[in-house]
Structures are given as structure tokens and as C-alpha cells.
Amino acid sequence: MxxxxxxxxxxxxxxxxxxxxxxxxxxxxxxxxxxxxxxxxxxxxxxxxxxxxxxxxxxxxxxxxxxxxxxxxxxxxxxxxxxxxSSEADRVFSQIVRNSGKPLTPIEQARVFKRLIDLGWTEKDIQQKTGLARQWIVELLELQAAPAAVTNLVATGQVAATLAMSTLKKHGGDGAKAAGDLTRAVDKAQAEGKKRATAKHLDVSEKPKPVHPDTARLDALRELAGYVENGTDTSVSISQEDDATRDWVVRVGKNYWTGNSFRDAIDSAAASLARESGE
Missing domain, CATH: 3.90.1530.30 (Conserved hypothetical protein from pyrococcus furiosus pfu- 392566-001, ParB domain)
Incomplete structure (x- = not known):
């Protein structure tokens, strides 16, 4: 044609x-x-x-x-x-399942979910059709409903979607407060010569509570995933080598880090991330 x-x-x-x-x-x-x-x-x-x-x-x-x-x-x-x-909902949903080329960003996924909700689907329907975690779907819907001051920062890559969602959650869904925190974080990151703000750039008004090491490791993995969430290769995996070393491997796109244990591999990846952020 x-x-x-x-x-x-x-x-x-x-x-x-x-x-x-x-x-x-x-x-x-x-x-x-x-x-x-x-x-x-x-x-x-x-x-x-x-x-x-x-x-x-x-x-x-x-x-x-x-x-x-x-x-x-x-x-x-x-x-x-x-x-x-095919219905209009079927055609909208196809933007998720047929997207074999350039992946949709989290903001673009959120738009698909919102349109499906408007067409009568429930969060459970979307979960069953996509196989995605319901919490991820709910948080993306909350993100797309946030003020443009928040969504624009995510769309332009100045903050990761995960950071925006966690900041919204921290403020109980108050988009104005989240926007203020994230905008200040971006300003601080840019003052350091960084293109993207991370959790360390957020202001902490109260005395920080002790963080369990495994919580820090999970945050590190989410931060690593944030580097590829707007890219073309969104592969993130953790596995154990099937050889004599039995090392654990964290892979993000074409990059990988190893360790003698599951935790060591994540710590190695987090240390690499910290070095990259400091450049």
C-alpha cells in the first residue's frame, strides 16, 4: 500500500x-x-x-x-x-504487545494503561493481559496523573520513573510536593554536572533511619534498571553461572557484574553505579 x-x-x-x-x-x-x-x-x-x-x-x-x-x-x-x-481497546492494548521495535517508556506505558481504564478495563484486566505486576500498573497510573512538572522530568530523562513514583508515594500522591522535591533534585544534579537526578540528590528533612543492607541493594537494582528504562535494551537479569565458579551475575543490557554470592554481585553492580555517578 x-x-x-x-x-x-x-x-x-x-x-x-x-x-x-x-x-x-x-x-x-x-x-x-x-x-x-x-x-x-x-x-x-x-x-x-x-x-x-x-x-x-x-x-x-x-x-x-x-x-x-x-x-x-x-x-x-x-x-x-x-x-x-477488534475493538478500540484491543487496538490500544496492541501498543504494548506488538511493540517489538523501540520499547515504550514508562510514561508512554502509563498513557496506554490510562486509555484502557477509560475504555472500561480494570487494573486487574491489564495485569492479566500484560503479565505485569499490579503494583507497577497502579504506580504508573498514579504517575501519569501527576502534574506535568513531574511527568516532564521523567519524559525528558532527568529523573527515573522509579524515583518519581517513590517520591509521589512518599508524599501520599501529592503531586505538587513531589514536583518540588524532584525539581530541586534535578537542580542539584545539574549543579554537579549530572544529566539525571538520583535518590541521593533528594533533600532529606528528617534524620535518616538506618537502612537494612538488602534494602540498599534493592534500591541499587532499581537505580540500575532506571538507566535502561527509556532505552532499547531493557533486559535486567540475575543468575548463577553454570560452571565451576558458580558465581552470581547481574546483567543490565550489555553490562554485567559478578560476585561469589547473590549479594556480592549486587554490591559489585552498585559500586560500579556509584563510580559512574561520580564521574
């Missing part, structure tokens, strides 16, 4: 931006399409005699960029049609 004949509903896709030429990954996709075309079919549905995209907005954006800016001669792209009985 001619990509020029495909329609995109404004704000239907939950991605912040369907295609961004300033994003190296998006630009690489456009360059690839200009050379070899689109290999994975876009999914469309018909409404009022027009074909609308329900899956493949980024590929379509990259295709149009390749045609208009890279002068690629692309006459058609492969498409497949939605099941005739």
Missing part, C-alpha cells in the same frame, strides 16, 4: 513522538528503510473508508522521512489488517 495513503490519528499513538529525526535510532531506521524498504508489515484498520495505522507509527514516520528527506523511491509498504472484530 502506498504509505502516502495511510492515515495517522492525532494523539492516538501513546508514544510521545512517533518519529524523531534527531534521535539516532529513529534516523538509522529511516536510513535502513531508504535502502531496503519496510520489512515488517504495518497494521491498519478501516474507518469511514480510510486506512488508519494501529501499529507501525514509527515505521511509517521513518518511511515518510526517507521519501521526503532522503529521496528514497518507496512506492508501497507491506500492511496487514486488524481482525474485523
Amino acid at each position: 502506498d504509505p502516502r495513503d495511510l492515515n495517522v490519528k492525532a494523539d492516538w499513538n501513546c508514544r510521545t513522538i512517533n518519529f524523531n529525526a534527531d534521535d539516532p535510532e529513529d534516523l538509522a531506521l529511516a536510513e535502513s528503510i531508504s535502502q531496503v524498504g519496510v520489512k515488517q508489515p504495518l497494521t491498519v484498520y478501516t474507518e469511514d473508508g480510510k486506512a488508519f495505522i494501529s501499529d507501525g507509527h514509527r515505521r511509517h514516520g521513518a518511511t515518510m522521512y526517507a521519501i521526503e528527506r532522503l529521496r528514497a523511491e518507496i512506492k508501497s509498504v507491506p500492511v496487514q489488517t486488524e481482525d474485523r472484530y
Whole structure:
């Protein structure tokens, strides 16, 4: 089908931006399409005699960029049609399950969940369909309902979604107080030459309580996961080597850290994170 004949509903896709030429990954996709075309079919549905995209907005954006800016001669792209009985909720949910390319960020996931709630789904429905923890779903819904001062910091990568959610929880869901804490944390991080604020940049008004070592380790793992939550490789795993060493390994994307025990491996990863933050 001619990509020029495909329609995109404004704000239907939950991605912040369907295609961004300033994003190296998006630009690489456009360059690839200009050379070899689109290999994975876009999914469309018909409404009022027009074909609308329900899956493949980024590929379509990259295709149009390749045609208009890279002068690629692309006459058609492969498409497949939605099941005739698909509902609007089915199409919205597909943004989670069909997303095999660039993963949705937590903020974008939250938009999908909120739209499903508006269409009559419950948190339990979303949990059963996605296999995600219900607590994660609830916290993302709370995050998307927070003031723009909070969500913008997450969307721009200045704070991790996990940090924003924990700060909201600390203030009992008071978005204004959470926004104040996070904004001050970002200012402090930028004063240190850092691009992203972490928990250490938050102001602590009361005397800190003793932290159990394992609690600190869990926080370290959440911080490590925060580095990849907006990236293309969100693989985070902990395993024990099946060899003579029997070492434990923490893997985040292409990086890994080892230790003689489960705790040692996490401590090694946390120490590496601390060194990186100090650079």
C-alpha cells in the first residue's frame, strides 16, 4: 500500500513522538528503510473508508522521512489488517504487545494503561493481559496523573520513573510536593554536572533511619534498571553461572557484574553505579 495513503490519528499513538529525526535510532531506521524498504508489515484498520495505522507509527514516520528527506523511491509498504472484530481497546492494548521495535517508556506505558481504564478495563484486566505486576500498573497510573512538572522530568530523562513514583508515594500522591522535591533534585544534579537526578540528590528533612543492607541493594537494582528504562535494551537479569565458579551475575543490557554470592554481585553492580555517578 502506498504509505502516502495511510492515515495517522492525532494523539492516538501513546508514544510521545512517533518519529524523531534527531534521535539516532529513529534516523538509522529511516536510513535502513531508504535502502531496503519496510520489512515488517504495518497494521491498519478501516474507518469511514480510510486506512488508519494501529501499529507501525514509527515505521511509517521513518518511511515518510526517507521519501521526503532522503529521496528514497518507496512506492508501497507491506500492511496487514486488524481482525474485523477488534475493538478500540484491543487496538490500544496492541501498543504494548506488538511493540517489538523501540520499547515504550514508562510514561508512554502509563498513557496506554490510562486509555484502557477509560475504555472500561480494570487494573486487574491489564495485569492479566500484560503479565505485569499490579503494583507497577497502579504506580504508573498514579504517575501519569501527576502534574506535568513531574511527568516532564521523567519524559525528558532527568529523573527515573522509579524515583518519581517513590517520591509521589512518599508524599501520599501529592503531586505538587513531589514536583518540588524532584525539581530541586534535578537542580542539584545539574549543579554537579549530572544529566539525571538520583535518590541521593533528594533533600532529606528528617534524620535518616538506618537502612537494612538488602534494602540498599534493592534500591541499587532499581537505580540500575532506571538507566535502561527509556532505552532499547531493557533486559535486567540475575543468575548463577553454570560452571565451576558458580558465581552470581547481574546483567543490565550489555553490562554485567559478578560476585561469589547473590549479594556480592549486587554490591559489585552498585559500586560500579556509584563510580559512574561520580564521574
